[in-house]
Amino acid sequence: MATDRRPAYADLDEELFEVDQIPMTSRDVRSVGEMLFDIDYLARQLLMDVDGDDAGTLLRSWPTMVEAAEDLWASLPGRRPGGDERDRPITSLAAQTATIEASLSGRTAWPGQGPTSPRIDQMTQTLLNAAALVRRYGAEIAHEQTDAHRDLEAARTRIMHGLYLTAHAVNVALHEHGRDRVNDARRSGHRVQLAQHHSPYAVAPTGVWIDRMSACENTARSYLSDRFAQILAGEAARPFDDPGRLAQALATWDIQTHRALAHDLEPSNVVLITRTQGLIAGATLVLVDAAATAGILDPSDRLIPAIAEAGRSWGNLASRWGDLAPPGARLEEPLARAAAEVRAAYRQLIHDTTTLAAPDVIGTRPGLPEGITASLRAIESSSEVAHVVAEKAAAPNLVGPARALSIRAHNDVENGLVATPTDDDVVWVSPAAIYARRYVPLPPPVQESLRRVGAATESSCGTAAATAGLAIGNAVGGPTPGTAGSTTDEPTSRRGASLVDPAAPAYNASTAGRRDTQHPSPRVS
Incomplete structure (x- = not known):
């Protein structure tokens, strides 16, 4: 994805609001450290939300995220000439992902061609924005100083942790996709051969992708083992230079x-x-x-x-x-x-x-x-x-995925959250719609x-x-x-101050909420 290079700020003399004089922005105004923390947050949210229907879109999005992460990693200042041992994990992960991308290219079998995941795409764009910011201001970072060195190590750890969480989310989705295939086959009376490794639901065609994503996940995990909390302790905090x-x-x-x-x-x-x-x-x-x-x-x-x-x-x-x-x-x-x-x-x-x-x-x-x-x-x-x-x-x-709506409808009825006209078990969504992964109108309980x-x-x-x-x-x-x-x-x-009149220190309404747009902080965090 190309990074948006439009001016980051509107003319500050044309305030949108008279009160607080808030300048509207057209670009991301977060620091690199805040962007990396947000990737961690988004990856955790993704991990909690994924299901089998997400597997294909997540798998197709994974290579572009790793590519963006490698680009940001390479842009961080302080790299040693020639080979750098610190770069081996991201280089290895990028090589593993490149083979996944090659296998996905032009593929007609599952997952085939189709849309990517907007949630991984959002993390990818954030990585690209962070890389652009580092390239612009990275030369101003005194990376040989201890504090800056620790902050850069924390940034690398944040990058790898975001990739680790995302790889695990893709793996969870692949397992759920395999479980859905097994359950669908059983409902239709077909026999299915369960897998003998990872989990019984790592069935074809998802089993091979679980193997390959597990390799990526293990590479990221090996970098983080026994060091995550220790390294992040050296992360620099953004200064409190903007009370508004x-x-x-x-x-x-x-x-x-x-x-x-x-x-x-x-x-x-x-x-x-x-x-x-x-x-x-x-x-x-x-x-x-x-x-x-x-x-x-x-x-x-x-x-x-x-x-x-x-x-x-x-x-x-x-x-x-x-x-x-x-x-x-x-x-x-x-x-x-x-x-x-x-x-x-x-x-x-x-x-x-x-x-x-x-x-x-x-x-x-x-x-x-x-x-x-x-x-x-x-x-x-x-x-x-x-x-x-x-x-x-x-x-x-309103419509939604048949499988998710079927599960929600039955759960709401069983938990007594909605009243039903009969005590009999009702099929709220047809098995054919679930099997075909259709989008259906909301069942009455939902x-x-x-x-x-x-x-x-x-x-x-x-x-x-x-x-x-x-x-x-x-x-x-x-x-x-x-x-x-x-x-x-x-x-x-x-x-110090009252709730609505923060008078200590003095508050200048004409400058409240403004950023130093000419000389933004180059620090990583």
């Missing part, structure tokens, strides 16, 4: 969400929206705890349970929309980019490299007052997003449960919005810590 980053990210996300929901939307994009809304709820809980610890926000007995319930509802809704998403469905690029920036902005504020930061540590970081305010406002506006997503569930033309979960999300988000609005309103109406009318005896350094 999270507010900008959430504002952009809100805009892109409403633009996407304004028209007929692929289920895969609804999944991204619902998952990101759940992530916002979960991260807001962390910020509420940190803000209460720092004395920025008054603790509330209602706020945390309400936001937690909204987060659970978003997760449940995302799971059900995920049943409707076809394996090759594409994500809208502006929406995916906005979601990635939300993840990066939250991680910068609430994480310490690989772990969640303690509340007292988060409380000392610049941007917490702005971040908690923006997060509570995002919770407040989430009820409207929940209403629009619930409307999408009532669309008459449609009813989707609407119920959507309504429950509306309700929980409405409650969370009300409590978030009260938290913001109380901060607006109450006395600002450190001013007349305040009864607290806490030192000024701890109180």
Whole structure:
């Protein structure tokens, strides 16, 4: 994939918003380290979601991802002249993958020619963007210094870990594909020879691909063995030079969400929206705890349970929309980019490299007052997003993969989530449709449960919005810590600022949220 080389920023003198003066961007503004962490996140999500129907698209996408990873690896500064022992793992993995690509080229047997996986393609594009950024600024990195050397080693480890997780996800999908073939053969009365290695379901034609992907997975694992956590401890953190980053990210996300929901939307994009809304709820809980610890926000007995319930509802809704998403469905690029920036902005504020930061540590970081305010406002506006997503569930033309919908329908009935007109076992999706991997209309139990979960999300988000609005309103109406009318005896350094008026340090609205577009940081992380 070609890297987009358009200007990264719009004219900063033409602000889209008067408040906070948020410049809109047309490119990825994350650091290389944040991109690599996001690849790790996306690979973990992929691993949790894959099924047998994804096997072909994932396998076809694997070679391009490895090629992009090798390109990024080669662009990292500090390579020794000639052969470098550190390059052997990625070189070996690339060679193994090249043979897979050659076997897939022009192939008519399974998996044949067809679409690639948009989720691996997203990781591939992120690797390409990271490589372009390193090539542009890598010469400025003093790689001979200890800290820079450790950061570069952490970057290589991140690259390999993303490949390891993705290879494992492809293997899981291949095993599930073999299981589906065995089950389909048994239902139709045909005999099938089970495999004697890997698993009984590594049957032809998936068995050979499992062998080859297992070799790739083992190569990546051998590089990571006994060193993953140790190496990542040397990963450099992006400096807190932009207190308005999270507010900008959430504002952009809100805009892109409403633009996407304004028209007929692929289920895969609804999944991204619902998952990101759940992530916002979960991260807001962390910020509420940190803000209460720092004395920025008054603790509330209602706020945390309400936001937690909204987060659970978003997760449940995302799971059900995920049943409707076809394996090759594409994500809208502006929406995916906005979601990635939300993840990066939250991680910068609430994480310490690989772990969640303690509340007292988060409380000392610049941007917490702005971040908690923006997060509570995002919770407040989430009820409207929940209403629009619930409307999408009532669309008459919703379809999904037959196998996933059949499983969901039977599970909902068995768990008593929906009422059925008869006690007899009902075949909600025909076996022929499942065997042919067709897309079918939603069975009545799936449609009813989707609407119920959507309504429950509306309700929980409405409650969370009300409590978030009260938290913001109380901060607006109450006395600002450190001013007349305040009864607290806490030192000024701890109180720092109010929720809605972060006055210490001084906040310049004309420059809030802006980046140094002329001299962005060249650091890897």
